[in-house]
Amino acid sequence: MNDRHIIRGGPRGRHVYEYAVLRVVPRVERGECVNAGVLVYCRAASYVGVRTHLDETRLLALDPRADVAGVRAALRAVEGLCAGGPAAGQAASDDPGRRFRWLVAPRSTIVQPGPVHTGLTTDPAAETERLLDLLVR
Secondary structure: OOHHHOOOOOOOOOEEEEEEEEEEOOOOOOOOOEEEEEEEEEOOOOEEEEEEOOOHHHHHHHOOOOOHHHHHHHHHHHHHHHHOHHHHHHHHHOOHHHHHHHHHOOOOOOEEEOOOEEEEEOOHHHHHHHHHHHHOO
């Protein structure tokens, strides 16, 4: 096991969090996907966050005609919903948990959430970045 998998800090101050990987599925009938982001929710910290990274080369290797601009727009929409406020549209008044649950609901679009997993963290924002490095980049 390397340092990327070790949770730092003692048991005090750690909170349960949930996360899902955002996948881009350019051709649903083929079932191939590219990881493009992570969603993280920590109830104890009232945190919902997302970090995205689209590797266009990988995406275009799966489907040379993929709508890269459309995928980027869908990822920006997820970022806006997580941020809350006016960028979240009708979900602006929803609590972080409701926004996370809506984002991880199964859907058959080009940008899809993967299964929800759990972990422990002392810093949900740092965990979001760590998961992006570990699972997407």
